[in-house]
Amino acid sequence: MKCDICGGVAVIGMPQHRLNLCAEHFVEWVPRMVERVIRRYAMFTRDERVLVAVSGGKDSLALWEILIDLGYQTEGVYIHLGIDHDAYSDVSQEHVRRFAEGHADVPYRVVDVRQEYGLSVPELSKTGRGKRLCSACGLVKRHIMNRIAYEGGYAAIATGHNLDDEAAVLLQNTLHWQSGYLRRQAPVLPSTHPRLARKVKPLCNLYERETAAYALVKGISFVELECPHATRATTIFYKELLNKLEGRSRGAKMQFYLHFLKAKEEGLFAPEKADADSETALRECRQCGQPTTAEELCAFCRLWQNIEAHHD
Amino acid sequence: MDTAKIQYRDQEWEVKSGMTVRDAIQKGGLDPSAVLALKNKKLINDQTILEAGDEIRLVNVISGG
Numbered sequence: 132m133k134c135d136i137c138g139g140v141a142v143i144g145m146p147q148h149r150l151n152l153c154a155e156h157f158v159e160w161v162p163r164m165v166e167r168v169i170r171r172y173a174m175f176t177r178d179e180r181v182l183v184a185v186s187g188g189k190d191s192l193a194l195w196e197i198l199i200d201l202g203y204q205t206e207g208v209y210i211h212l213g214i215d216h217d218a219y220s221d222v223s224q225e226h227v228r229r230f231a232e233g234h235a236d237v238p239y240r241v242v243d244v245r246q247e248y249g250l251s252v253p254e255l256s257k258t259g260r261g262k263r264l265c266s267a268c269g270l271v272k273r274h275i276m277n278r279i280a281y282e283g284g285y286a287a288i289a290t291g292h293n294l295d296d297e298a299a300v301l302l303q304n305t306l307h308w309q310s311g312y313l314r315r316q317a318p319v320l321p322s323t324h325p326r327l328a329r330k331v332k333p334l335c336n337l338y339e340r341e342t343a344a345y346a347l348v349k350g351i352s353f354v355e356l357e358c359p360h361a362t363r364a365t366t367i368f369y370k371e372l373l374n375k376l377e378g379r380s381r382g383a384k385m386q387f388y389l390h391f392l393k394a395k396e397e398g399l400f401a402p403e404k405a406d407a408d409s410e411t412a413l414r415e416c417r418q419c420g421q422p423t424t425a426e427e428l429c430a431f432c433r434l435w436q437n438i439e440a441h442h443d
Numbered sequence: 444m445d446t447a448k449i450q451y452r453d454q455e456w457e458v459k460s461g462m463t464v465r466d467a468i469q470k471g472g473l474d475p476s477a478v479l480a481l482k483n484k485k486l487i488n489d490q491t492i493l494e495a496g497d498e499i500r501l502v503n504v505i506s507g508g
Binding site: 188 | 474476477479481485486487488489490491502503504505506507
């Protein structure tokens, strides 16, 4: 397989783009794709500060690398969830540390959930007072990211969601006709409150295979193990289904996702009035001040309050 | 020795040289779209013909959550 640009040996074939590239041209092509998405969806500018949510995995570290190379102002944040199985959280953090060290000590911070709030995420879910682990994990991460972005005055929070992530969620939500989720799924989630930074997904046009290939070619060290709690995640099942479809129909994943975005732009999923109103009806949590649709406490503070109330 | 060694996580299998990486991945029961292949720590495409003595490491690309 030869590179379509220089005729050298290709390291990756991307049938959906009818494009094969060598290492040198692939690592030039990926940032161009990301830059195009950032501009297309007005995610952020070079004058704005971007908080990059890094997990130690291939996608978030590839994203961080690309944004640094493109000249954006970034800071990483790693949330240590306290997942001790296979020392998963410690190993992941070490990959983040190594990355920062290898990039002229690019700024990043670590938030240790156990140190900061008293319980790790697995311990939190074991109390039985709150949500199931993956759900609690998502809630904790969202809360911490929002808090740090607000306190630090960041314009946007960037996550490493790739096209496979987005297509899998889209498939899941479509199969269940989750109209509310379908309306909200987008490359950019605008800020709906002064305390909320916008959420952006600059890798949303890249296949997961491509973000992994980019990390490998660039020599980025990343955690290869799956989160021990996500090994049976339904997302993986949907990704496998989509890959089977892709195998039969080149570009199927890309078309599924991009045509959904186009349909949204054409008004297929226009928000109903009640939905639009509810988005503006955000109050500030009485305890932490973060925006919430609840009357008094946000979901995060209610979770911890619930645990404290049943302590002992 | 006319075989190449394929390693994926804690699994290892041997295939005959002359086979493509893609066929070798499938021989191990894996979906070629779900892994990438490294030879001497360098990414190689899945149409690469394996040579005798090659040692290939496969990296999973599908993550959940």
